[in-house]
Amino acid sequence: MQGVVATKHLLGRVAAMDLTEAPEDRAFRAEIRDWLGDHLTGEWAALRGLGGPGREHEAHDERLAWNRHLAEHGWTAVGWPAEHGGRGLSLWQQVIFHEEYARANAPAGVNHLGEQLLGPTLIAFGTPEQQRRFLPEIVAVRELWAQGYSEPNAGSDLANVQTRARLDESTGEWVIDGQKVWTSLAHLSDWCFVVARTTPGSARHQGLSFLLVPLRQDGVEVRPIEQLTGGSEFNEVFFTGARTAGDLVVGEPGRGWGVAMGLLGFERGVSTLGQTVGFARELDGVVARARGNGSIDDPIVRDRLARLRSELAVIRSFALRSLGGGTPGAESIFKLAWANWHRTLGEVAMDVAGVSGLVAGSSYDLDEHQRLFLFSRADTLYGGSDEIQRNILAERVLGLPKEPRG
Template sequence: MDLTESAEDRTFREEVRTWLDENLVGEWAELRGRGGPGREHEAHAERLAWNRLLAEHGWTALGWPVEHGGRGLSLWQQVIFHEEYARANAPAGVNHLGEQLLGPTLIAFGTDEQRKRFLPEIAGVRELWAQGYSEPGAGSDLAGVQTRARLDEASGEWVIDGQKVWTSLAHLSDWCFVVARTEPGSARHQGLSFLLVPLRQDGVEVRPIEQLTSGSEFNEVFFSGARTAADMIVGEPGRGWGVAMGLLGFERGVSTLGQTVGFARELDSVVERAKANGSIDDPVVRDRLAAMKAELSVIRSFALRSLALVQGGEDSAAGNGAGSVFKLAWANWHRTLGEVAMDVAGRDGLLTRGTGEYDLDEHQRLFLFSRADTLYGGSDEVQKNILAERVLGLPREPKGS
């Protein structure tokens, strides 16, 4: 991947920056910095309206092919957009799972009818999506999925029974893409199917999970005879594992590079706090902050060079494990930043703001939410196993009986 910006790319960067400067004003300016990890409950209706404004002006589905309703922008131009969006401190999106994950998956694996039905609604931010992968007994190991679906020939519908957990934003979503076991007696990767299931129906119960950071970004979802049409299956019945892994290949996409800009802003705020309270004079604190800055620069450079290999991979080991390396790097860096932020805060980090109310400051929220970074999106242990087994060719870890 050529990291040199062309004249066309520089013009595009200026176009993005100018549009954000001209539009993040008035009522929209109040949304700057709202949402994001641990804060997804903030101003959801207003952020939804903002995202629909983006769609109206062609700032969604940037990398989708033009024939599927996207802009067909180059990989580097997509990176530019997400970097400028993060630099503007624009509000967090509300449809990442639909636009960045399901949309590309339908383009790669879906039928023409599915693309026509869902892609315009995703690009226009008119339907929101949740991800139905993890279960109480199948978190990072999706091969252990126990949610079941059977095809009711009489009604022409799939009937789904089971439970999903840690389902991000399910309480705000219209649809969920669900990995379910459709072949009785099958085990591990075999017999799984990738279903598109409406959430607003009898037979679906969504229970928000209260987080340490307050709010309920994650949910439990219970399917009790929930239904979806027979043609709401992506790929062949029983062959959903390949579709599910293909989707994960899109997960570590261009939008993750916008994260590094947000991380840099968080690091700057920790440095400013260290200057304000005098802890910057401690050589150990100063050295840790300097190391964090250097490490973040290395992480961004690695991500840029490996992104082209990871895009569109068939599984999470795409790009010779580049996606797994990137996940390990940024997740552990961000968790460490939360720890450094609490060291800088000192005793103030133990106190909540306000009187008698659980009101966290930005660094307390950073510390608490970043504890989950090494778990969601594929735990550290799973990423290391991927690198060991699929990239280095080491023997598989023995499984318990």
């Protein structure tokens, strides 16, 4: 309970910021809205609303083609500098792009990890050769990426990584052995950025390296993990003598922890604001169902729905006001806020559905609210669990003593 109170207290500590759109920003909003309206037609119209968490199995090849269509018209990597193939949009214009994309109910992207995480990391930490090799392929959506962080005994505690890599002096290649788990879309990806221990005898944050590893090779086995929602967007990945070139280490060998943490700083960037638009659409769907089955007449249900509406507005406002920096612990606060809000939405959706929500269709055919409920159980775990986020806020923002570690 103290953690919840602290989070709500921190939500109110955001400095005032002018969120008024300038004329050029309003013009840009109209530009992207009109472009999406003109292009999400014909063969692309059927893709509206497809994909996303818990639904990544939907029309993957078609969504890949749509993403390449976006690339051909300059609508990928919009926040990257122009010299690296992006549009160089301002922070606020990036927000506008992601919000309008979500409002158009456009299909979910297929290379979020490459475009939103690895690309900015290579721009910040990569060599010019690495940038020339990989950035154009990400912009054009020709190579897809997975994230090799979590392991069976190193999830939220990433510093416990046990996957190892050694430099083969005879070939100049890194040789990787170990296991990663919860590797999103590895079965569909071409490459994986892997945190591995490269200094023998090292422990915790020391001796780790950030490697770029091709997945389509002998020595890599990808095993999909079946989810409660159907589909298998998460995977186990086993490296047994897998190899990558010696120069495909980002940053200095043995000092990859800083690179790995830098990447996580990009994880909760402006694209997450489009997420709140999607959340609002989901909430609208739950309200529509409540109106349809009469549960809206229950004052408790109405109160819970109204509370969700107001809380989502506060979360969005916090996210916008913290974009410019200067809000200690903003990433952890935002993760705690949206993850718990979304999990609650799933619970309310099941209460609104009533008895019918307990029964799946033939062949385990889930409706949208059943899938919402089941997938949102994981929201407070992946990307850093609630416990980890609260420890970060307690220790680094509030200055409380560190949690004892056994």
